[in-house]
Amino acid sequence: MEEGDWYELQNFKITFASGQTRVTRSRYQINLSNYSFIFKIQPLSYCNYYRFQPFNSIHRGLSHPKFSIDLYGALVVVGEIEEDEMENHIIQFSLINIESVISTFK
Numbered sequence: 001m002e003e004g005d006w007y008e009l010q011n012f013k014i015t016f017a018s019g020q021t022r023v024t025r026s027r028y029q030i031n032l033s034n035y036s037f038i039f040k041i042q043p044l045s046y047c048n049y050y051r052f053q054p055f056n057s058i059h060r061g062l063s064h065p066k067f068s069i070d071l072y073g074a075l076v077v078v079g080e081i082e083e084d085e086m087e088n089h090i091i092q093f094s095l096i097n098i099e100s101v102i103s104t105f106k
Helices: 055-059 098-104
Strands: 006-010 013-016 028-031 037-041 074-083 089-096
Touching: none
Parallel strands: none
Antiparallel strands: 006 037, 013 028, 074 089
């Protein structure tokens, strides 16, 4: 599967979201099985579904730590990929707010 492409799912279940980290704010998640099918399809619309968070909201701790968020900025530092004791992959990075950089040069 490629990010940005559209797919049709068949033979799947919708269940309550569980686990420590959820990738959406939805209370539900899609569960696939060995009988599930995924087909690439033509886009039904060209709407973006990003939920960009303002940098000041993130700095003030207003974004829920258990939900994924979309960020937009200039990547200025990227660390090495690390693995923690739970075998999660972690990468440290730094972004700068593009809006503040652009307003500085106006």
